[in-house]
Amino acid sequence: MTPGHDPTMGTIGLRVEGLVDPQRVKPGTFKRIIPYAMRYRRALAIVMLATIVDSVITVSIPLMLKMIVDDGIVAGKASVVFGLAGLVAGLALLNVVAIYIQAWFSGRVGQGLIFDLRTKVFAHIQRQPVAFFTRTQTGSLVSRINTDIVGAEQALTTLLSQSLSTMLTLILVLGAMFYLSWPITLAALVMIPLFFIPGKIIAQRMERLARSGMQKDAELGSMMTERFNVSGAMLVKLYGRPEEESAEFSKKARLVRDIAISMDVHARLLFILVTLLTTVTTALVYGFGGWFVIDGQIQIGTLVAMVALLMMLYSPINQLTNIQSDVMTALVSFDRVFEVLDLQPLITERPEARVLPARVSEHGNGVAPHVEFDNVAFRYPSAEEVSLPSLELLPLRKSEHGPGALVLNDVSFHAPAGRLTALVGPSGAGKTTITQLVPRLYDATSGSVRIGGHDVRDLTLDSLGDTVGVVTQDAHLFHDTIRTNLLYARPDATEPDIVEACEAALIWPTISQLPDGLDTVVGDRGYRLSGGEKQRLAIARLLLKSPPIVVLDEATAHLDSESELAIQRALKAALTGRTSLVIAHRLSTILDADQILVIDEGRIQERGTHDQLLAGGGLYAELYRTQFAHQGRSPQPAESTAAGNGNRALD
Numbered sequence: 001m002t003p004g005h006d007p008t009m010g011t012i013g014l015r016v017e018g019l020v021d022p023q024r025v026k027p028g029t030f031k032r033i034i035p036y037a038m039r040y041r042r043a044l045a046i047v048m049l050a051t052i053v054d055s056v057i058t059v060s061i062p063l064m065l066k067m068i069v070d071d072g073i074v075a076g077k078a079s080v081v082f083g084l085a086g087l088v089a090g091l092a093l094l095n096v097v098a099i100y101i102q103a104w105f106s107g108r109v110g111q112g113l114i115f116d117l118r119t120k121v122f123a124h125i126q127r128q129p130v131a132f133f134t135r136t137q138t139g140s141l142v143s144r145i146n147t148d149i150v151g152a153e154q155a156l157t158t159l160l161s162q163s164l165s166t167m168l169t170l171i172l173v174l175g176a177m178f179y180l181s182w183p184i185t186l187a188a189l190v191m192i193p194l195f196f197i198p199g200k201i202i203a204q205r206m207e208r209l210a211r212s213g214m215q216k217d218a219e220l221g222s223m224m225t226e227r228f229n230v231s232g233a234m235l236v237k238l239y240g241r242p243e244e245e246s247a248e249f250s251k252k253a254r255l256v257r258d259i260a261i262s263m264d265v266h267a268r269l270l271f272i273l274v275t276l277l278t279t280v281t282t283a284l285v286y287g288f289g290g291w292f293v294i295d296g297q298i299q300i301g302t303l304v305a306m307v308a309l310l311m312m313l314y315s316p317i318n319q320l321t322n323i324q325s326d327v328m329t330a331l332v333s334f335d336r337v338f339e340v341l342d343l344q345p346l347i348t349e350r351p352e353a354r355v356l357p358a359r360v361s362e363h364g365n366g367v368a369p370h371v372e373f374d375n376v377a378f379r380y381p382s383a384e385e386v387s388l389p390s391l392e393l394l395p396l397r398k399s400e401h402g403p404g405a406l407v408l409n410d411v412s413f414h415a416p417a418g419r420l421t422a423l424v425g426p427s428g429a430g431k432t433t434i435t436q437l438v439p440r441l442y443d444a445t446s447g448s449v450r451i452g453g454h455d456v457r458d459l460t461l462d463s464l465g466d467t468v469g470v471v472t473q474d475a476h477l478f479h480d481t482i483r484t485n486l487l488y489a490r491p492d493a494t495e496p497d498i499v500e501a502c503e504a505a506l507i508w509p510t511i512s513q514l515p516d517g518l519d520t521v522v523g524d525r526g527y528r529l530s531g532g533e534k535q536r537l538a539i540a541r542l543l544l545k546s547p548p549i550v551v552l553d554e555a556t557a558h559l560d561s562e563s564e565l566a567i568q569r570a571l572k573a574a575l576t577g578r579t580s581l582v583i584a585h586r587l588s589t590i591l592d593a594d595q596i597l598v599i600d601e602g603r604i605q606e607r608g609t610h611d612q613l614l615a616g617g618g619l620y621a622e623l624y625r626t627q628f629a630h631q632g633r634s635p636q637p638a639e640s641t642a643a644g645n646g647n648r649a650l651d
């Protein structure tokens with residue numbers, strides 16, 4: 001089947017109404033581009049100089065052809081013919097040099113711009129809060145850094161290099177034509193406005209298609225990013241849906257194809273119309289010019305030069321119409337990049353933020369600070385606050401506009417320095433949310449979270465990062481070596497430091513048996529390691545960082561008893577002497593906790609030690625019976641645990 005007969009191609013050509021996003025380029029986009037270009041003013045000046053040389057040479061050649069014909073051939077002077085022909089060849093050579101310089105420097109400007117924008121957008125995205133990433137489609141984001149930035153670069157280089165050469169050539173060619181024969185030039189000029197009309201109409205259409213195309217392209221990219229990682233691929237397999245996935249993919253790819261075809265058709269249409277007008281105008285010049293030559297009003301050489309110049313006139317006019325559509329298409333890219341750069345990060349460092357003062361004991365050892373929640377209420381930020389609709393998969397629903405419901409309410413507690421505070425409660429109670437407020441993954445909506453008496457919002461983000469270590473249930477590992485993953489926590493750690501951390505986390509025996517040891521690549525998201533090994537590696541990473549405060553979400557995944565034991569021992573090492581906030585899923589942890597907070601519906605419903613709470617016979621007692629008691633230990637009084645004594649039995 002030829003592509004033209006593909007029955008799925010319902011929206012080819014100009015009929016792509018449903019695909020086109022009617023959004024326009026924001027006013028002021030162009031102005032914002034200028035500072036980016038100004039960084040390359042020296043290279044740009046060279047580009048412009050080379051462009052001027054190129055234009056002048058290009059226009060002077062037809063004038064020399066006229067002289068060859070009239071003053072050489074017609075006059076019968078061979079020396080003039082040879083001399084001028086040699087000069088034309090020399091100028092052509094010089095032009096090659098000018099074009100080469102132009103290409104070299106405009107490449108530097110263009111690629112430099114891509115580099116500047118990419119690094120800026122990447123750094124900006126890094127500063128976005130976690131909430132942004134929970135809403136955004138990864139593929140769309142990647143596409144902004146790749147496709148859109150390259151598009152934006154094209155806008156600028158097209159605008160700066162092509163438009164100058166176009167305008168200059170146009171002026172020089174018209175000047176030369178007027179000089180040679182103003183009546184023929186005027187006749188040709190009458191046609192020029194006609195060249196702009198199709199350009200204008202088609203350019204607008206192309207702009208909308210370009211925006212739409214980028215959006216759909218990003219959706220395609222997103223789908224691939226989600227399906228081509230281990231978790232996504234596993235889900236597809238386990239639910240046996242490869243056919244549906246392929247169908248969904250081809251639906252999206254079809255849209256991308258149709259938009260691309262439509263863009264091609266528009267570009268081609270523009271070209272055809274301009275070619276038609278060019279031919280008609282050339283015929284007009286030959287008609288008038290031929291008559292003038294016969295009439296003896298102009299020389300034959302003048303007609304030759306006029307036609308050659310005319311050919312040069314169309315190329316810039318053609319470009320001018322293209323520039324319009326190219327620039328519009330590419331301005332869309334800039335607009336989409338600026339859209340990301342304009343997104344203000346929700347969690348920022350205050351200008352007067354301070355480093356958390358280190359506390360030292362009488363013996364000169366570092367002392368972990370305590371953590372306090374004071375009347376904290378929290379709601380997750382709304383979509384408008386943290387994300388861009390164009391980076392989300394689906395359009396926002398009505399319910400997603402405006403602030404959501406409070407997830408935490410009136411949460412106040414004191415997590416004593418160097419002690420273990422366990423959080424327990426039913427699913428969705430708000431435990432994870434509470435722990436996320438300590439490292440400022442989110443900020444409290446009201447009330448305050450304090451570390452060592454300092455509001456977390458008054459601390460520098462670096463100091464907060466150094467103070468709080470987090471191990472989540474699904475500890476993420478980069479697709480890199482074990483060593484690189486560990487060094488991520490402390491880049492200056494030495495080999496003995498790494499080994500010590502791995503030994504304390506009880507992962508060293510496993511690592512040392514691997515053929516490549518610490519240089520083993522862990523695979524995408526650590527999928528080449530078992531669940532228990534991954535968690536222990538995450539604990540080793542935490543130990544290497546050695547933060548005074550630890551936030552930990554215990555893994556609920558079922559582990560064999562050996563791994564379970566290893567993890568418990570590793571945790572013991574990780575928590576000793578540290579202020580820890582643990583979402584507890586293990587019996588051993590709640591028995592060892594200095595304080596247990598029972599969370600339900602975003603509030604602290606009960607608090608105390610295991611014995612006190614069990615005696616109370618409330619929610620905790622029920623949770624204990626359903627979640628913890630079956631884990632194999634008969635209820636027993638929690639051992640009293642002094643901070644940092646290292647004697648807490650976690651196993």
Ligand SMILES: Nc1ncnc2c1ncn2[C@@H]1O[C@H](COP(=O)(O)OP(=O)(O)OP(=O)(O)O)[C@@H](O)[C@H]1O
Pocket residue numbers: 131134380407425426427428429430431432433434
């Ligand atoms: N990023 C988010 N945006 C909006 N709401 C969220 C977000 N994350 C969690 N929630 C909601 O906040 C509430 C508390 O969730 P949280 O994850 O803190 O519960 P949890 O006690 O840790 O539950 P689990 O034990 O199942 O992990 C839930 O109702 C959840 O749906």
